[in-house]
Structure formats: structure tokens, C-alpha cells
Amino acid sequence: MPAVAPESDGASIQQFRILLEIKLTAPKALGILANRTHSSSAVDALIGTADIENARRLVGQASAANLSKNAISGLSIANTTEGNRFINATVGVQLEKKDTGNGGVVPNPKVKVAPLAPKEVEALTKANEQVRDFGVESMFK
Numbered sequence: 001m002p003a004v005a006p007e008s009d010g011a012s013i014q015q016f017r018i019l020l021e022i023k024l025t026a027p028k029a030l031g032i033l034a035n036r037t038h039s040s041s042a043v044d045a046l047i048g049t050a051d052i053e054n055a056r057r058l059v060g061q062a063s064a065a066n067l068s069k070n071a072i073s074g075l076s077i078a079n080t081t082e083g084n085r086f087i088n089a090t091v092g093v094q095l096e097k098k099d100t101g102n103g104g105v106v107p108n109p110k111v112k113v114a115p116l117a118p119k120e121v122e123a124l125t126k127a128n129e130q131v132r133d134f135g136v137e138s139m140f141k
Contacts, residue, residue, distance in 0.1 A: 023059050023067060031074030035136040043083045046074045051111045068114035076128040077136060087124065091116055
């Protein structure tokens with residue numbers, strides 16, 4: 001952190017770290033909210049945040065990939081049709097077992113997300129299955 005803001009004092013650096021941590025964890029909380037309320041605006045916010053360019057504007061280059069991945073994770077927790085379609089199209093993971101209504105082909109949105117490692121894709125899939133099968137509350141047990 002001192003390299004980012006060498007003239008900053010310790011308190012300012014700590015405040016920056018706390019704000020960054022909030023920005024990085026907020027997408028999962030928003031995913032839980034979207035799941036419980038079926039909020040399309042929450043899903044839209046997560047989709048916007050998953051866009052790597054938007055993530056760069058929100059948290060800077062160094063943390064953009066983490067924010068993008070956390071937004072995708074929030075979408076998997078939200079478990080909404082639109083959120084799952086977005087993940088299917090951008091990450092190539094089939095989260096919904098149902099037909100998408102257009103022959104199984106999901107249109108690719110014009111959003112670039114941070115690349116996910118195979119283990120991250122596996123974690124997304126498992127989280128989505130857990131929420132779908134046991135509800136979002138199962139995430140807190």
C-alpha cells in the first residue's frame with residue numbers, strides 16, 4: 001500500500017484497505033440480496049461489475065480481476081435466469097439445467113470478464129448448485 005500512496009499516513013492506508021475490502025465483498029452480498037428478492041436491478045449491477053473495464057474503474061487495475069470474479073460469484077449465488085445466462089455466455093459454464101428457450105444457445109453479451117481458472121469455475125458451479133438445491137441460507141451453515 002505505501003507504494004500506491006507513499007505520502008499517505010498509516011491511517012489513510014488502513015482506510016483504503018477497508019474500502020477496498022468492502023468493494024470486493026459487496027458483490028456476494030448483492031448476490032444474496034438478488035436471490036432473496038429476485039431483483040433484476042441487483043443482477044444488472046452485478047453484470048456491470050463483472051465487466052473487467054468497469055471493475056478497473058471501480059477499484060483500479062490491481063484489484064479489478066478480483067472484483068470481476070466476485071461479481072460472477074455473486075451472480076452464481078443469485079441463481080436468477082438472467083444471472084445464469086450471463087455466466088453461461090461469458091464463462092461457458094452451464095449453470096441452469098433447463099433449456100434456455102432458444103435451443104440451448106445463449107447469446108454472448110458484449111462484456112469481458114476476468115478469466116477464471118478451472119478450480120474457480122468448479123467453485124462457481126458448486127455454489128450455484130448448493131443455492132439451487134438447498135437455498136441461499138445453506139451458504140451460511
